[in-house]
Amino acid sequence: MTVYSKIKCDIQNDHYQEGEKIPSLRNLASIHQCSLETIKKALHLLIEENLLYSKDRSGYYVLQKAHTMPEISKNGVIDFTSSKANCITFPYSEFQWCLKKATENYKEEFFRYGKSQGLPELIQTLQSWFSTQQLYVKKENLFITTGIQQALFILSRLTFPNKKNQILIEMPTYHLMLDLLKLENLPFLTIDRNAQGIDWEKLEFYFKEHSIKFFYTTTRLSSPLGLSYSESEKKKLVQLAQKYDVYIIEDDYLADYVTDSTNQPLHFYDTSEHIIYLKSFSKIMFPGLRIGACLLPSQLVSSFQQYRALLEIDSAMFSQAALNLYIKSGLFDQHIKQTQLLQEKRNQTFIEVSQNYQDLKLFNTDSFKSSKAFLTLPSIISPSSFEKELINQQVKLDDMNRHFLDNTSIKQNVYGLELFNVNTEQIETGLAKIVDVYESIQNK
Numbered sequence: 001m002t003v004y005s006k007i008k009c010d011i012q013n014d015h016y017q018e019g020e021k022i023p024s025l026r027n028l029a030s031i032h033q034c035s036l037e038t039i040k041k042a043l044h045l046l047i048e049e050n051l052l053y054s055k056d057r058s059g060y061y062v063l064q065k066a067h068t069m070p071e072i073s074k075n076g077v078i079d080f081t082s083s084k085a086n087c088i089t090f091p092y093s094e095f096q097w098c099l100k101k102a103t104e105n106y107k108e109e110f111f112r113y114g115k116s117q118g119l120p121e122l123i124q125t126l127q128s129w130f131s132t133q134q135l136y137v138k139k140e141n142l143f144i145t146t147g148i149q150q151a152l153f154i155l156s157r158l159t160f161p162n163k164k165n166q167i168l169i170e171m172p173t174y175h176l177m178l179d180l181l182k183l184e185n186l187p188f189l190t191i192d193r194n195a196q197g198i199d200w201e202k203l204e205f206y207f208k209e210h211s212i213k214f215f216y217t218t219t220r221l222s223s224p225l226g227l228s229y230s231e232s233e234k235k236k237l238v239q240l241a242q243k244y245d246v247y248i249i250e251d252d253y254l255a256d257y258v259t260d261s262t263n264q265p266l267h268f269y270d271t272s273e274h275i276i277y278l279k280s281f282s283k284i285m286f287p288g289l290r291i292g293a294c295l296l297p298s299q300l301v302s303s304f305q306q307y308r309a310l311l312e313i314d315s316a317m318f319s320q321a322a323l324n325l326y327i328k329s330g331l332f333d334q335h336i337k338q339t340q341l342l343q344e345k346r347n348q349t350f351i352e353v354s355q356n357y358q359d360l361k362l363f364n365t366d367s368f369k370s371s372k373a374f375l376t377l378p379s380i381i382s383p384s385s386f387e388k389e390l391i392n393q394q395v396k397l398d399d400m401n402r403h404f405l406d407n408t409s410i411k412q413n414v415y416g417l418e419l420f421n422v423n424t425e426q427i428e429t430g431l432a433k434i435v436d437v438y439e440s441i442q443n444k
Contacts, residue, residue, distance in 0.1 A: 001097055001329045003032045004042035011051055016062045022052070024059060049093055077394045078430040082421040083372075084287060089342065094331045095285075095322065102321035109321070114314030116305055118144025122324040126293055129327055133255070134268045135277060137295045143304060146315045148253065148280045148292040152177055154307045155214070155249060155276065156186055161299045162245045164211040170198065172403035172414075174223040174251065177216055190405055193217075193227065195367040200236065207244035214247040214276070219266045221254040224403045224416050225364075226372025228258075234266050241274040247297070249276045256284040256336045257343055257371045273297035281323065283420075284336060289319050343371055349424040350417075353431045362438060363431070371420060374400075375434070377413035381441055386413075389437040395430050 007022070016022050023031065028039045043060055046052040053063045109119075117123065123142050130137060145151040156167065167181060167188040181188045189210065191203055206212055219237075220228045229237065241248050250266045267277040277295035296304055314320075326332045347370050354363040354373075362375050375397075377386060390397065398416030422430065 001042075001094060001331055003028075003034055003038055004045050005094060005331065005334055006032065007042060008046060008049075008051065011046075011062055018062050020062050021058070022060050022062065045093070045097070077396060078426045078433070079396045079421060080417040080419070080430060081396045081398045083283065083418045084420065089339070090286060091331070091335055091338075094335070095326060098322045098325040098329070098331070099318075101325050102318060105325070106317065106321040110317055114317050114320075116309035116312075116314060118142075118315060119317060119320040119324060122320045122327075125324050125327050129332075130279075130293075130295070134264055135295065137277075138298075141296045141298060141301055143294045143296060143308065144315050144320060145292045145294055145308070146312060147282065147290050148251065148278050149176060149180075150311065151278055151292055151294040152180060152216075152249075152251075154304060154311065156180060156184065158300065158303050158307060160213045160247060162213065162247065164213040164246075166211045166213060168206055168210075168212050168215040168246075170217050170222070171405060172224055172400060173216070174218065174253075175402040177251075178403070178405065193222065194225070195227065195364055197233070204240055204244075207240055207246050212244075212246045214249050215241070216249045216251065217266075218251045218253065220252060220258050220263055221370060221372055223251070223253065224372070224398060224400060225367075225374050225414075226369060227367055228263055228369050229266070231262065231264070234264070235269050237266065238269045238271075238275070242272040245274075247274050247276060249278065251278045251280075253278070253280040254283055254371060255279060257340065259340055259344065259370060263369075267295065273299065276300070284339060285323075289323065290316060291319050291323055343419070345424055346419045346422065346427060347371065349427045350419060350431070353428050357431070357435050360435065360438065362435065371418070373417040373419065375415050375417065377415070377438070379413065381413065381438065383413055385441050386437060389441065390434070393433045393437060395433050395437075397434075 007028070010016050022028070025036050025039050025043075029036050032039070043052060043054075047054065050063055052060050054060050117140075122144060123139055127137060127139050127142055130142075143151070145154075165187060167186060169177065169181070169188055169190055170193040171190040172193075173190075180186075189206060189212075191198060191206065207215075217237075219234060222228070237248065240246070248266060252265050255265065265277065267275045274297065276297065279293040279295070281289055281291045281293075294304075323332075347368075350373060351365060351368065354365050354368075357363065358365065362377075364374055364376070377383065398418055400414045400416055419427065
C-alpha cells in the first residue's frame with residue numbers, strides 16, 4: 001500500500017503524464033526497494049482505479065489522473081460551520097484496502113467477544129504511534145473507546161483517587177461535555193477562557209479551595225475558539241495539578257491538525273500521572289469510525305476497565321482491525337500529512353485575507369493557530385440583524401450559543417469559523433461577505 005500510494009501520488013502530481021509509460025516492473029522495484037510481487041500488486045490496484053492500463057509486451061501506461069475534487073457547498077452556501085473530515089478528499093481506496101485485509105486477517109476474531117481494553121494489536125500499534133507524537137504510555141494504560149464521548153461519560157462517573165467530587169470546565173467548552181454534565185446532574189464549576197487566556201489566580205483558587213476532581217480542557221485548538229496554551233502555561237497547569245492533586249482531562253480532538261512542532265500536548269509535560277489524554281480519530285478520518293483512544297494514569301486503570309466492561313464489552317472489532325492496518329501501513333501518517341498540507345493553504349488564505357480587514361478588529365488573527373477561528377461583533381451591532389443578512393448572503397457561521405452555559409452568553413456576539421470544509425476561494429469570498437454585512441449594518 002505504501003508503494004501504491006507513492007505511485008498514485010506521482011501520477012496526481014504530474015510526475016507521470018497522461019498516456020505516458022511508467023518505468024518497468026524491475027525499475028519500479030529498484031526505485032521503491034521492494035519485490036516484483038509487491039510492484040505487481042500495487043499496479044493492479046491502480047488499474048482497478050482506472051489510473052493505469054497495461055499493454056501486452058509493452059508495459060503500463062497512465063490512463064488518467066485522479067484529480068482531487070474541490071470542496072462543494074450545496075446551493076452555493078459558504079459553510080463555516082462544519083468541523084467534520086472532508087468526504088471528498090478522504091482516500092477511500094486506501095482505507096477500503098484496510099477494510100478488505102481486516103476481513104481476511106481477523107475473520108475468526110469477529111465471531112468472538114473482544115476485550116474491554118480494546119483489540120490488542122491496535123493497542124500495540126497505537127503505543128508505538130503515540131511515541132512518535134511525544135506521547136508515552138504503557139500498553140495497560142491505553143484504552144480503546146467507542147468515540148471520545150464514551151470516555152468522557154465513564155470519567156465523569158468514576159470515583160477518582162483524590163476522592164473529590166466537583167468538575168471544572170472552561171467556558172466556552174465542548175457542547176456535548178456541557179450537555180453530559182447537565183443531563184447527569186453532576187456538580188461542576190466554570191472558568192472563562194478567551195483570546196486573552198485564562199485567569200490563573202482564579203484557576204489556582206478553584207484547585208485549592210474547591211473539591212475539584214478533574215479539570216476538562218482542550219489545550220490545543222480549543223473547542224470552540226481554536227485557542228492553544230503556550231508552553232509555559234502548559235507547564236504551569238501541570239504543576240498546579242500536581243500541587244493540588246487535581247486531574248486534567250486533555251481532550252486533544254484536533255491533534256492531527258497541529259502543525260507547530262513546538263506545540264506539544266499537555267501530557268508531554270506530565271511527571272506525576274495527573275493527565276488523562278483523549279485522542280479522537282473522527283476529525284481526521286470520519287465520524288462513522290467511532291474509535292477513540294484514552295491514555296490513563298495508572299491509578300485509574302482498574303476502575304475505568306470495570307466501568308468500560310459494564311457499558312460495552314469492546315468497541316467495534318471491524319473498525320479497530322481496519323484502523324490498526326491503516327496505521328501500521330503508514331497510510332494514516334500519509335493521510336495526516338496530505339490533510340495538513342491542504343489545511344495550511346486554507347489557514348494561510350484566512351490569515352492573508354483577514355489582515356486586509358485588520359482595522360475592523362473583527363477577526364482573531366492574533367490568537368489564530370490553525371483550522372478554527374472566530375469573530376467578535378461590537379455591542380452596537382445587532383446579532384439578529386447580522387445573522388439575518390448573512391443568511392441572505394448564503395454564509396453560515398458556527399452557533400456559539402451551545403458552547404456556553406446559558407443562552408445569555410450569546411450576547412457576547414461571538415461566532416465561530418471552521419475552515420475544514422471550505423476551499424481558499426470560499427474563504428476569500430466568505431470573509432468579504434461577512435465584512436460587507438458588518439459594514440452595511442454599522443452604517444445603518
